[in-house]
Amino acid sequence: MAPGAAAALALTLLLAAAARPAAAWDLWALRCGFSADCECGFGPDLRGLECDLAMNLVGQPLVRQQVVKGVREFLENRNPVKPLVMSFHGSTGTGKTYVSSMLIRYLFQGGLQSPYVHQFSPIVHFPHAERIEQYKESLKRWIQGNLTNCGRSAFLFDEMDKMHPGLIDVIMPFLGPSWVVYGTNYRKAIFIFISNAGGEQINEMTLALWRAHKDREEISLQDLELAISQAVFENPQSGFWKSGIINEHLIDLVVPFLPLKRHHVKQCVVSELIQQGLEVRPDVVQDVADSIPYFPEEEKMFSSTGCKTVASRISFFF
């Protein structure tokens, strides 16, 4: 090889080597910077998460920004003072379960199937109101046991509206900065609450904004957070009714899911058609979107069921 070509090759290799370790190190630091985390099948891929959210989450840019920023800041802190506690709110079909599953998939090997990811559904796990004291005891023991096993665990509480009021407060000590679980750093855990509560307030504020000719993304997160917190705290049907979790400000991120518009629903139809391996026919996209109910009654701006029924409707129109 000519000396000039050899020098060029060396330079190329040097540049490539200099570029690669930065990216690889970044990933490595995030994935396996803490050996104990790796043992728990914890290997966050935040770039993958960001990309997937950007490509597939429709009409929720604020959710995307809030979740990515919140998770990134939490994971970059090697000694967080408290666990990351997020609460997802919004009406049906706006993407709450979709985002929580996606997030878990990019954090834990095996996603929702990971032994370090624990999901609670009130109907399945806490069905009988008269057994609330027993549930309190077992929920507390369950969380403590799992945190002792692995500090980097995730706990998902879906359908918080169906949770018996008073039950969830038993986990309060795990959410704040003071609790000590022997031998573990419970402060690395992630808690996600999901509920429809606050959805009405979110929809009303989005509607008011639209009536004022403003973009729905111009909504004030602070105003929304206040309205949602008040709504869940004051609603006896919400699992957070009079809850210390709200009172003590233990939730780090209140994440509002805005109602979806007709063009968002159409995007969901297109994604679903592609996913089902079907041709993206404009008439099908239009028909499915038209078959969904919208509110308010006169203007029909926002989907009453978000994208929830899109998948099941496609077969009627294809």
Ligand SMILES: Nc1ncnc2c1ncn2[C@@H]1O[C@H](COP(=O)(O)OP(=O)(O)OP(=O)(O)O)[C@@H](O)[C@H]1O
């Ligand atoms: N914003 C969105 N972007 C893309 N797809 C969405 C969105 N919202 C909902 N979907 C689609 O609709 C399906 C149902 O949504 P999802 O289960 O996340 O709704 P949800 O907000 O949890 O509703 P519910 O309050 O009834 O539980 C998802 O699996 C996804 O395919």
Ligand SMILES: [Mg+2]
């Ligand atoms: Mg859901």
